[in-house]
Amino acid sequence: MIIGCPKEIKDHEFRVGLTPSNVHTFSEAGCKVYIEKGAGEAINFYDEDYKNAGAIIADKEELFEKSEMIIKVKEPVKEEYDLFKEKQVLYTYLHLANDKELTEMLLKKKIFSIAYETIRKGKLLPCLAPMSSIAGRLSIIEGAKYLEKTYGGNGTFIGGAPGTRKGKVLILGGGNVGFNAAQMALGLGAEVIIADIDLARLEYIDQVFHSKITTLYSDSGNIKEWIRDCDILIGSVLIPGSKAPKLIRKEHLKLMKKGAVIVDVAIDQGGCIETSHPTTHTDPIYIIDGIVHYSVANMPGAVAKTSTIALTNTTVPYGLKIATLGAKEACLQIPELTEGLNTIDGKITYKGIAQAFGADYFDPIATLQAYQ
Structure with a gap:
């Protein structure tokens, strides 16, 4: 051929x-x-x-x-x-x-x-896994960067410092992207929460990370509660080949802290955040209701x-x-x-x-x- x-x-x-x-x-x-x-x-x-x-x-x-x-x-x-x-x-x-x-x-x-x-x-x-791993890890690096006050973030340092609170990272979806995001966030010293509807997957994550990560069952009521205090929200829900479900609606942004950052890794499949739209490495972020959105459609290209x-x-x-x-x-x-x-x-x-x-x-x- x-x-x-x-x-x-x-x-x-x-x-x-x-x-x-x-x-x-x-x-x-x-x-x-x-x-x-x-x-x-x-x-x-x-x-x-x-x-x-x-x-x-x-x-x-x-x-x-x-x-x-x-x-x-x-x-x-x-x-x-x-x-x-x-x-x-x-x-x-x-x-x-x-x-x-x-x-x-x-x-x-x-x-x-x-x-x-x-x-x-x-x-x-198998052909999505390597890019999912990279995108998951990058999501934390990019989220931490755009938490900086320079970019409209709330000025929280994800790993904290002695005498201060750590940044809180909420990850929606415990698949390959979410797992790698958690690994990176934990390594940088953040407080990490992973939400998923697969209890067996949550049990696996809890065991692998030796209970250092909080695992929670994902439903709409719980999501409304958890987003109030997070500094970085990672959207990493995937339905292979289909559009991603919208887990975060526009009205949810009003519940979040001003200057929090949303990273929608699912943007290639339409995104799991209602207010997300594809951005580029040239112009990666925009702000809605005081919340910084990062939704670059080819993150691993960085x-x-x-x-x-x-x-x-x-x-x-x-x-x-x-x-x-x-x-x-x-x-x-x-x-x-x-x-x-x-x-x-x-x-x-x-x-x-x-x-x-x-x-x-x-x-x-x-x-x-x-x-x-």
Whole structure:
């Protein structure tokens, strides 16, 4: 299969879909790989490194024209829509349940799209996990920064100081993001609370952290009580492939301390805070009712080199199967990739996306078997 890896053009997105080492792996498997000129330069992966690994350096138009499969990091943006060819394979993060326009483009062009975030192995999301870990840890670092009075925060130092109270961090959701956020917050000396509806998960967290973190059952009444005293609120609730539930409403902001910070890590899936909207690394925050909101949609892009390596460690093995077996056969043979299939031949094959738009859902196996 001919692979194309374009340069990301989303604001401050310096990650890249393939490293030079990954190109070498694909080349050894008999694939031809096109890399857009300068795709990895921002994180010290230079064109010469890619060429030495076997890649062909091309401009964006040539890359899209010649490639059978496009490997990216983030979902395509509008400027890239016209570059896609009918029935091309797209392998990247997509978050389609929050992006009707992109979904419509993929359907119109009959794109064979496989989304990193919906590839599932049992209960695990292997291609989402590394970015969730990084985003969870970053959420505390960013939350602590924007607590500074300079940015409109209430001036609390998250770790406190002798003779003062520590900052209080409330984390909604005890999954991978929430767990890593708790780990970072505890390490910085904060008082940490995790809320979740999965009691078994709360028990696990309590044991792992040796009861140093408060675990609470999450319901609307309890949330109203807990948000009154938190300095940083982390929204980390995920329903794979579907829109995130809105746990914090606009009226809840009036209950919070002025200058508290909300970090909505679920913003890629629409956010779990009603007042959240996607922001960028260039302009990351805004303030509503005295509450600082941080909702950058590509948080791990801030640490692009680490994120790229962590991501490709998980995405490349699946990508190699797609490239060597063909997208149809790989999805039929590998259950994880069947789960990852979002659109094929103009049809939506992931329930959460169909439900988000009130569209028809098509069984992925039956759709694959009929695909020519």
